[in-house]
Amino acid sequence: MTPRRIAGVIGAGLLLLGALVWVLRQEEQPVVGGVPDDVRGTRTVELFLPGPDGDLVRETREIVGGDFLEADVRRAVEELIAGGEAGIRPVPPSTRLKNVFHDGEGGITLNFSEHLRSDHPGGSEAENATLRSLVTTVGVNFPGVDRVLVLIDGEMVSTLAGHADLSKPLNVQDYR
Amino acid sequence: MKPGARAGLRRALLLGVLFAAAVAPSFAEDVRELTARVRSPEEPRPRPLASYRIDGVDYLRLNDVAQLFRSTKYWRAELEKMVLKAGERRVRVTVGSPFVFVDDDGYQLVAPARWLDGDIVVPVDFATEVMDGVVPESVSWDRDRRVLHLDTGEPNVLAVAYDVRSNGTVAEISLAVPLGGELEFPRPDRVELRIPGGVLQHRLIGEHSAVGLLESVTAAQQPGYASLTFRLGPAGGAAELLTRGSPPRLLVAVSEALGSDDIPLPDFERRAADGEGPRDVRVVVLDPGHGGSDPGVTSASGLAEKEITLGIARKAKEQLERLEGMEVHLTRTGDRFLSAEKRAELANSVHPDVVVSIHCNGWFDSNLRGFSVGVPRAGEPSVDPELPRWGTRTPRSRRDTETLAEILLQRMGEVLPIPSRGVRTAPFAMIEATRSPVVHIECGFLTNRSDASYLVDPDFQTTVANAIVDGIGEYRRVLAGGEGGR
Numbered sequence: 001m002t003p004r005r006i007a008g009v010i011g012a013g014l015l016l017l018g019a020l021v022w023v024l025r026q027e028e029q030p031v032v033g034g035v036p037d038d039v040r041g042t043r044t045v046e047l048f049l050p051g052p053d054g055d056l057v058r059e060t061r062e063i064v065g066g067d068f069l070e071a072d073v074r075r076a077v078e079e080l081i082a083g084g085e086a087g088i089r090p091v092p093p094s095t096r097l098k099n100v101f102h103d104g105e106g107g108i109t110l111n112f113s114e115h116l117r118s119d120h121p122g123g124s125e126a127e128n129a130t131l132r133s134l135v136t137t138v139g140v141n142f143p144g145v146d147r148v149l150v151l152i153d154g155e156m157v158s159t160l161a162g163h164a165d166l167s168k169p170l171n172v173q174d175y176r
Numbered sequence: 177m178k179p180g181a182r183a184g185l186r187r188a189l190l191l192g193v194l195f196a197a198a199v200a201p202s203f204a205e206d207v208r209e210l211t212a213r214v215r216s217p218e219e220p221r222p223r224p225l226a227s228y229r230i231d232g233v234d235y236l237r238l239n240d241v242a243q244l245f246r247s248t249k250y251w252r253a254e255l256e257k258m259v260l261k262a263g264e265r266r267v268r269v270t271v272g273s274p275f276v277f278v279d280d281d282g283y284q285l286v287a288p289a290r291w292l293d294g295d296i297v298v299p300v301d302f303a304t305e306v307m308d309g310v311v312p313e314s315v316s317w318d319r320d321r322r323v324l325h326l327d328t329g330e331p332n333v334l335a336v337a338y339d340v341r342s343n344g345t346v347a348e349i350s351l352a353v354p355l356g357g358e359l360e361f362p363r364p365d366r367v368e369l370r371i372p373g374g375v376l377q378h379r380l381i382g383e384h385s386a387v388g389l390l391e392s393v394t395a396a397q398q399p400g401y402a403s404l405t406f407r408l409g410p411a412g413g414a415a416e417l418l419t420r421g422s423p424p425r426l427l428v429a430v431s432e433a434l435g436s437d438d439i440p441l442p443d444f445e446r447r448a449a450d451g452e453g454p455r456d457v458r459v460v461v462l463d464p465g466h467g468g469s470d471p472g473v474t475s476a477s478g479l480a481e482k483e484i485t486l487g488i489a490r491k492a493k494e495q496l497e498r499l500e501g502m503e504v505h506l507t508r509t510g511d512r513f514l515s516a517e518k519r520a521e522l523a524n525s526v527h528p529d530v531v532v533s534i535h536c537n538g539w540f541d542s543n544l545r546g547f548s549v550g551v552p553r554a555g556e557p558s559v560d561p562e563l564p565r566w567g568t569r570t571p572r573s574r575r576d577t578e579t580l581a582e583i584l585l586q587r588m589g590e591v592l593p594i595p596s597r598g599v600r601t602a603p604f605a606m607i608e609a610t611r612s613p614v615v616h617i618e619c620g621f622l623t624n625r626s627d628a629s630y631l632v633d634p635d636f637q638t639t640v641a642n643a644i645v646d647g648i649g650e651y652r653r654v655l656a657g658g659e660g661g662r
Contacts, residue, residue, distance in 0.1 A: 041248040041249045041250035041251070041259070041261065042248065042249050043242065043243075043246065043247060043248040043249060044239070044242065044243035045246075046243075050540065052543060053544075054539070054544055054597075060243065065248030065249070065261070066248070067261075072248075087541075088540045088541060089540060090540070121473065121538045121539060121540055121623055122472055122473040122474075122481070122538040123472075123473045123481075123535075123536070123537040123538020123539060123618075123621065123622070123623065124535055124537060124538075124550070124602065124604060124616070124618060125537045125538065125539055125544065125618070125621075126537075126538050126539050126540055126623075128602075128603065128604075129540075141246055142246070143246065143312065146378065158515055158516070159515075159516065159605070161472075161538075162465065162466050162470050162472060162516075163516070163535075163602075163604040163605065163606070163616075164603065164604055164605060165516060165517075165604075165605035165608075171379075173330075173331060173334070173377060174553065174603065175603075
């Protein structure tokens with residue numbers, strides 16, 4: 001066997017070995033529950049935003065999804081704050097979603113900055129649209145959630161614009 | 177031809193044959209894009225859903241399936257593998273393979289997942305066989321109609337309300353969808369209503385006090401049906417089940433134990449619905465919205481909603497007293513703040529026949545305009561002591577509310593120069609805590625320039641007040657003629 005041939009055989013052998021290692025390494029990936037915790041995927045959420053005639057319309061958004069319900073709810077609500085195609089923002093754009101809490105029993109608490117109330121235009125139609133947008137978006141995309149409590153600066157408030165009762169959690173079923 | 181050139185030609189021919197063999201099947205495939213729909217109880221109308229029929233197999237886009245089941249998608253490009261995380265379960269789909277894995281369990285689809293126009297598509301059995309076991313919904317596919325059915329298991333038995341009459345008590349069970357029921361009599365003092373397919377609203381579950389001939393109701397969720405067991409008081413004896421549609425309801429009519437088989441249930445139910453003949457409207461509560469530290473919506477000219485509503489209420493009060501001789505109460509007579517609960521408490525304390533809450537509307541931009549009449553949500557869970565804000569409105573009171581709302585809308589439409597937005601559901605604390613027939617009037621949008629120019633005009637306010645007075649007067653005459661309730 002000439003040295004050239006020997007080199008060729010060794011080269012081919014190395015190539016095969018490399019391919020084998022590559023395949024085995026792929027199989028070594030955790031197959032069950034194979035998504036490492038630090039890898040975040042995406043998910044589509046449906047936002048319920050006020051349309052030009054006042055009724056809610058659906059829009060979809062792709063958001064980063066993770067292992068924590070609170071984080072996913074936050075991303076969905078932040079999309080809602082960013083507004084929709086009709087240009088109507090049910091939550092005043094100055095509003096910041098400060099915290100999201102999940103009580104583990106179907107209750108989500110959304111703690112907003114004071115701007116939710118102070119920059120809201122008022123009126124029952126706008127107030128109802130704001131609450132319906134929030135409750136429906138959370139309720140539809142996160143089925144384990146059946147109640148949404150709205151806080152402002154960490155405090156429970158009696159109302160947003162003088163009509164709806166915010167002193168108790170809003171029932172998702174009531175807003176569908 | 178040189179030997180080298182011949183070898184090159186052979187290689188080119190061989191590559192050509194291999195390429196043709198690779199692409200030929202895709203040309204031979206029968207790929208048809210078809211419109212499917214997805215139907216679930218929470219959606220009144222089915223939504224369109226992209227679907228494909230490839231060589232006789234129905235496919236859906238994997239992205240659509242992930243969205244339908246609220247899954248987070250993890251894409252591993254090197255393996256062409258999509259992982260869907262639905263709740264705590266992980267579902268792995270590999271392009272080109274018919275095998276999918278749900279955590280440890282493997283499933284074989286009727287055909288492999290594959291690419292189609294840049295999307296991964298999966299056979300429909302991925303939704304009906306694989307995801308069906310992963311998500312709470314029950315999933316099925318109607319191949320002929322191309323409808324993907326999702327049964328979400330959402331509550332469909334929503335609320336119980338009561339109507340106490342002189343000769344009995346009616347328990348009205350509000351449903352989300354039409355359902356049948358069966359009455360059982362497990363004990364002499366018990367009536368059990370079984371609703372096959374019924375899923376109880378969570379807050380109904382447990383024992384609640386009732387009224388009239390019914391001492392209490394115990395609601396329990398059983399596999400396949402919802403159960404409502406009514407405990408009868410000493411006077412309650414006979415019961416009958418009646419089914420009503422639009423909105424779907426079940427009525428359990430309980431009459432006194434007469435020791436007779438001749439129980440006038442149809443007449444009983446008819447009178448419960450019709451309001452037992454002529455009635456009068458003597459006491460009216462007008463609620464001028466907002467006040468004090470809560471100005472409501474403010475117009476561009478600086479006039480606040482609280483001032484407009486008080487002006488309209490005062491004018492209407494004066495005319496109702498003068499023209500109709502009614503006893504009229506205002507929840508506030510000056511510029512002071514009152515919570516919704518306080519307003520309802522004040523209204524309920526005088527046992528009014530009619531309550532009208534007066535408001536001006538607002539919107540995020542200046543486009544919306546028009547007046548509307550709001551009514552409380554249907555299906556008040558009056559049996560739940562933890563939700564006092566919903567009041568204890570009876571079915572008759574709800575029908576009267578609808579009658580009043582339609583009359584007021586018509587009267588306002590006849591005289592106001594702004595468009596009507598119709599009768600709308602108004603889930604607001606004040607009117608939901610009010611027991612009497614009650615409406616929430618929005619006289620126009622202060623955020624709309626045209627509406628606002630009318631609303632700040634005292635003459636327009638007088639016209640609104642006149643329409644309210646005319647409407648309440650007509651409502652009175654309707655009730656006096658025994659036409660209340662529809």
